[in-house]
Amino acid sequence: MTKYIPGTSPDGRITRRWFLQGVGTIAVTYSAGAGGILSLTGPSAQAADDDKVKYIHSCCTVNCTSRCHLKGHVKGGRIVAVTPGRLPGRDDYPSACLRGMSYAQRLQDPKQRVLFPMKRVGERGEGKFEQISWDEAFDIIATKLKETREKHGPQAASFWTMSGNLAKLAWESTTRLGFTFGGTTYSSEGLMGDHGASMGMELVFGQQRGGHDTRDYMNSKLIILWGRNLADTHTSELRYIIKARENGAKVVVIDPRQCSSAAVADQWIPIRPQTDPALALGMINYMISRNLHDVAWLKANSCAPLLVRDDDGQYLRIDSAYAVWDEKSKKVVPVGTAGADPAIAGEYVGANGVKCHPSFVDLAREAAKYSIKTTADICGLEEAVVEQLAHEYATMKPAGIRMGQGMQRVYNAHTPFRAVATLAAVAGYIGVPGGGASHMGGTASINPIPGVTVPDFNFAEWANTGGKPRIQKSSSQFYNMAENGEIKFLWIAVSNLINQSPDANRVIKKVLPNIPFIVDVDPFWTWTGKYADLVLPGKTHWEVWDVLVRSPWVMLDQPAIPTMGESKSDCEICTEVAKRIGLESLWNKTDEQWVRTFLTSKHPAFAAFKWDNFVKEGIFARSDGIFDPVFSFKDQKYKTPTGKFEFYSEKLKRFDQQVPTYTRMLEDPKGERGRKYPLVCINYHDRLNVHSQHMLYSALKLVQSEPLVQINTTDARARGISDGARVRVFNDRGSCVLKAFVTEGIVPGTVGIANGWTPDQYIEGNNQNLTHLTLNPVEEAISQTNSAFYDVLVEIQNA
Amino acid sequence: MSTKQYAMVIDTTRCVGCQTCVVGCKINYQVPGNSSLCRVETIGSKQMYKPTGTFPHPVLAFRPLLCNHCVDAPCVKNCPTGAMHKDANGIVSITRDVCIGCGTCIRSCPYGMPVLNQEKKKMEKCDFCMERVEVGEKPYCVEACPAEARIFGVISDPNSELSRLVATKHAKPLTPEYGTRPSVYYI
Numbered sequence: 001m002t003k004y005i006p007g008t009s010p011d012g013r014i015t016r017r018w019f020l021q022g023v024g025t026i027a028v029t030y031s032a033g034a035g036g037i038l039s040l041t042g043p044s045a046q047a048a049d050d051d052k053v054k055y056i057h058s059c060c061t062v063n064c065t066s067r068c069h070l071k072g073h074v075k076g077g078r079i080v081a082v083t084p085g086r087l088p089g090r091d092d093y094p095s096a097c098l099r100g101m102s103y104a105q106r107l108q109d110p111k112q113r114v115l116f117p118m119k120r121v122g123e124r125g126e127g128k129f130e131q132i133s134w135d136e137a138f139d140i141i142a143t144k145l146k147e148t149r150e151k152h153g154p155q156a157a158s159f160w161t162m163s164g165n166l167a168k169l170a171w172e173s174t175t176r177l178g179f180t181f182g183g184t185t186y187s188s189e190g191l192m193g194d195h196g197a198s199m200g201m202e203l204v205f206g207q208q209r210g211g212h213d214t215r216d217y218m219n220s221k222l223i224i225l226w227g228r229n230l231a232d233t234h235t236s237e238l239r240y241i242i243k244a245r246e247n248g249a250k251v252v253v254i255d256p257r258q259c260s261s262a263a264v265a266d267q268w269i270p271i272r273p274q275t276d277p278a279l280a281l282g283m284i285n286y287m288i289s290r291n292l293h294d295v296a297w298l299k300a301n302s303c304a305p306l307l308v309r310d311d312d313g314q315y316l317r318i319d320s321a322y323a324v325w326d327e328k329s330k331k332v333v334p335v336g337t338a339g340a341d342p343a344i345a346g347e348y349v350g351a352n353g354v355k356c357h358p359s360f361v362d363l364a365r366e367a368a369k370y371s372i373k374t375t376a377d378i379c380g381l382e383e384a385v386v387e388q389l390a391h392e393y394a395t396m397k398p399a400g401i402r403m404g405q406g407m408q409r410v411y412n413a414h415t416p417f418r419a420v421a422t423l424a425a426v427a428g429y430i431g432v433p434g435g436g437a438s439h440m441g442g443t444a445s446i447n448p449i450p451g452v453t454v455p456d457f458n459f460a461e462w463a464n465t466g467g468k469p470r471i472q473k474s475s476s477q478f479y480n481m482a483e484n485g486e487i488k489f490l491w492i493a494v495s496n497l498i499n500q501s502p503d504a505n506r507v508i509k510k511v512l513p514n515i516p517f518i519v520d521v522d523p524f525w526t527w528t529g530k531y532a533d534l535v536l537p538g539k540t541h542w543e544v545w546d547v548l549v550r551s552p553w554v555m556l557d558q559p560a561i562p563t564m565g566e567s568k569s570d571c572e573i574c575t576e577v578a579k580r581i582g583l584e585s586l587w588n589k590t591d592e593q594w595v596r597t598f599l600t601s602k603h604p605a606f607a608a609f610k611w612d613n614f615v616k617e618g619i620f621a622r623s624d625g626i627f628d629p630v631f632s633f634k635d636q637k638y639k640t641p642t643g644k645f646e647f648y649s650e651k652l653k654r655f656d657q658q659v660p661t662y663t664r665m666l667e668d669p670k671g672e673r674g675r676k677y678p679l680v681c682i683n684y685h686d687r688l689n690v691h692s693q694h695m696l697y698s699a700l701k702l703v704q705s706e707p708l709v710q711i712n713t714t715d716a717r718a719r720g721i722s723d724g725a726r727v728r729v730f731n732d733r734g735s736c737v738l739k740a741f742v743t744e745g746i747v748p749g750t751v752g753i754a755n756g757w758t759p760d761q762y763i764e765g766n767n768q769n770l771t772h773l774t775l776n777p778v779e780e781a782i783s784q785t786n787s788a789f790y791d792v793l794v795e796i797q798n799a
Numbered sequence: 800m801s802t803k804q805y806a807m808v809i810d811t812t813r814c815v816g817c818q819t820c821v822v823g824c825k826i827n828y829q830v831p832g833n834s835s836l837c838r839v840e841t842i843g844s845k846q847m848y849k850p851t852g853t854f855p856h857p858v859l860a861f862r863p864l865l866c867n868h869c870v871d872a873p874c875v876k877n878c879p880t881g882a883m884h885k886d887a888n889g890i891v892s893i894t895r896d897v898c899i900g901c902g903t904c905i906r907s908c909p910y911g912m913p914v915l916n917q918e919k920k921k922m923e924k925c926d927f928c929m930e931r932v933e934v935g936e937k938p939y940c941v942e943a944c945p946a947e948a949r950i951f952g953v954i955s956d957p958n959s960e961l962s963r964l965v966a967t968k969h970a971k972p973l974t975p976e977y978g979t980r981p982s983v984y985y986i
Binding site: 101 | 812813814815816817818819821822823825826827829832833835846848849850852853854855857859860861939942943945946947
């Protein structure tokens with residue numbers, strides 16, 4: 001893949017020119033005598049006599065949710081093998097997937113790495129760079145930052161991160177530099193497309209995460225993986241789904257694709273993309289109309305009995321208290337009145353003649369639009385399948401749902417999680433063993449020790465921004481801000497921004513050209529790097545001192561191999577720049593000193609903590625940790641405005657979305673646009689990679705060597721497309737060319753391209769040429785728009 | 800003839816086809832090129848990841864494959880140099896110094912499992928991670944499998960955990976009619 005052409009410069013010095021085809025074409029000129037080049041081919045001199053295997057641990061810090069503890073087998077200065085690391089207190093849990101193991105291969109491949117600070121010498125995107133010294137790089141950045149501050153104010157400098165490395169220092173350094181400088185940072189969840197889940201969770205549960213430990217499904221009779229391909233995207237949990245199934249639970253997968261998880265499921269329900277809220281509402285209607293809903297649970301723990309005013313749709317209040325209709329006293333009383341039996345149906349009149357009704361009436365009315373037939377029609381399912389699912393969900397008690405972000409990368413992204421969680425509430429499955437509508441399946445896993453007020457980690461110094469406000473804007477506004485000329489300086493770290501954001505043509509042609517200076521820090525050459533003015537060599541989690549908190553554990557990253565080229569950690573780079581812009585007092589530690597500082601708390605959970613053991617084992621288990629399966633909302637307490645599970649949102653009344661609703665997708669195959677572009681293109685997450693990480697190494701090529709577009713046999717036949725044919729996928733925003741994978745395992749009318757493949761791996765283009773960023777007023781009102789990566793229409797033809 | 804026989808049970812009902820076993824083995828043994836010492840197939844399908852049957856009821860299932868460490872291993876019988884041998888623990892392994900890379904073992908193996916290391920011009924095959932097993936560790940593929948679909952043990956002892964598993968789950972070797980008496984059993 002990568003050509004390496006040594007050459008000679010005019011002055012006779014040896015130069016090394018690398019043509020990196022890993023990201024299209026990048027030609028980089030490295031000067032001679034660069035110390036680090038010797039370490040390119042592997043062990044440094046000191047490592048050569050070190051041929052005994054030693055074990056160095058690390059935490060896999062890519063953003064797949066699992067964050068596995070890894071055991072690196074290091075020999076002669078190289079990681080030669082990676083196996084699962086031990087998790088104290090959980091002997092059942094060690095995990096390392098094909099991605100985590102092969103990552104070690106990629107990071108030790110100098111041809112993949114950015115080895116030295118590189119300055120662009122061609123046009124942006126052309127891929128021509130030459131090596132400069134770190135001092136020169138730092139001086140350029142410092143000068144640009146000072147200029148930006150003087151001419152436009154510090155906020156004109158933007159510091160952009162995504163989720164490329166979740167360890168504390170790597171993930172936060174660039175943002176912290178932004179804070180301490182007074183610059184602009186971003187809440188990246190919107191643009192990256194995970195925020196619909198958070199919004200949906202927040203609306204109903206009052207918190208963005210929560211759910212059941214996967215082991216808790218041993219208590220379930222039915223498990224629904226809803227838009228969650230857990231086998232590939234939360235691999236460490238797979239074994240517990242399998243055990244639960246072997247324990248007698250039925251496992252159902254709801255997904256437009258017959259994903260890997262479907263191979264260990266009892267049933268695949270091939271739902272049409274974007275129609276998940278309709279299925280949830282149809283199931284709710286089935287339950288309510290057959291009296292299978294859990295009235296007692298709804299009365300006690302949800303907003304169902306809370307009265308809503310007919311006139312303005314806001315909750316009725318008695319003074320500041322929410323109100324219910326008491327069936328016993330036949331009057332409106334404050335919620336929680338002792339002995340009251342609140343109604344969840346009917347029409348009532350409160351004080352001053354205000355007409356009102358329990359909020360459950362609105363939910364039931366909305367759900368009533370979704371008969372089995374209507375639901376089946378919308379979702380593209382057989383009526384019998386919908387009916388069986390609804391019936392089994394209501395009667396196989398308890399049933400647990402694991403939700404996945406796959407269903408929320410749509411317009412109105414807040415709706416899918418909201419609707420599915422509401423379904424679980426109507427069944428009375430929230431906060432009960434074996435139930436839930438879980439996001440991630442993670443939950444707090446420490447027991448607070450009574451009376452302890454000292455913080456568990458000593459983050460105070462790191463959190464100090466020198467009195468500067470923490471400016472964090474919605475990432476959904478990032479494109480507009482750049483196009484409006486508000487961004488004069490951009491620092492990108494832990495993010496392959498172009499590859500993982502919608503509408504690449506807009507980014508390349510409109511967003512980035514309006515930003516005068518761009519620096520990109522990354523261990524690897526990326527599509528984004530090609531458009532930067534400076535590309536700085538970052539480090540990976542096998543090369544740095546860093547720490548990751550995954551309660552009840554704390555995990556350590558430490559250098560396992562010699563430095564690749566002249567790479568530096570994100571924190572080291574920020575520290576050097578900080579020194580040059582007058583922020584040295586806030587950036588006065590080495591990475592190792594920061595990590596040691598974080599772990600100096602006097603919290604009793606860390607009484608047994610010893611640094612030397614931490615380095616040796618790479619992991620520490622807190623003494624207050626919970627290692628048994630836990631689940632959220634056991635206490636039926638919710639941080640919503642009403643303090644209840646809140647399917648009725650008064651703030652969404654103005655959008656006529658006070659209860660979960662189903663609206664047709666923005667790019668509707670049955671609408672006008674669908675006549676030209678009839679196929680929905682989803683951008684699923686696959687076994688091979690997390691976002692654009694892990695791509696390109698030889699071991700993984702064995703599994704799949706290039707991107708493929710999955711297309712149903714029927715759709716392929718109608719277009720004369722055969723398996724393996726080169727096809728062009730296109731719409732009016734752009735196109736990409738890749739090979740077709742013709743299969744029965746995808747819903748007709750839908751095509752799927754796995755997320756993360758980069759342009760050089762395509763025959764031409766990239767799937768992000770097809771996607772779009774369309775701001776959604778409801779999502780902006782709640783928080784920020786979530787990229788609707790799966791709300792995309794395309795057409796396909798042989799290329 | 801060995802008296803001890805290491806063996807593996809693979810529960811295909813647990814396999815999601817992720818190929819962590821394949822990739823883990825390949826990386827940890829630094830097998831070059833597109834070769835690997837084990838592989839995964841999609842059951843009933845010629846093409847990996849392509850289900851059988853038709854929409855909306857296609858069937859997707861996987862089967863990992865590796866050296867069967869046969870009791871009557873044709874690769875051992877036919878190896879012209881004696882490089883391929885059956886060890887006292889029942890593992891079929893190669894003495895690489897002796898191997899001439901002639902490929903007779905590939906042609907002999909009805910399961911097609913040995914591979915040629917193009918760089919070393921020697922045959923490579925799964926040896927059940929003998930070095931690891933001898934110090935009480937599990938083979939890489941067993942340790943790495945996120946589905947716990949692979950169970951490693953000793954089948955020569957009828958009371959071993961593995962022997963009991965084979966009996967209770969009615970695990971069967973793949974294509975026993977080849978007559979090589981494989982030591983890998985499938986559920």
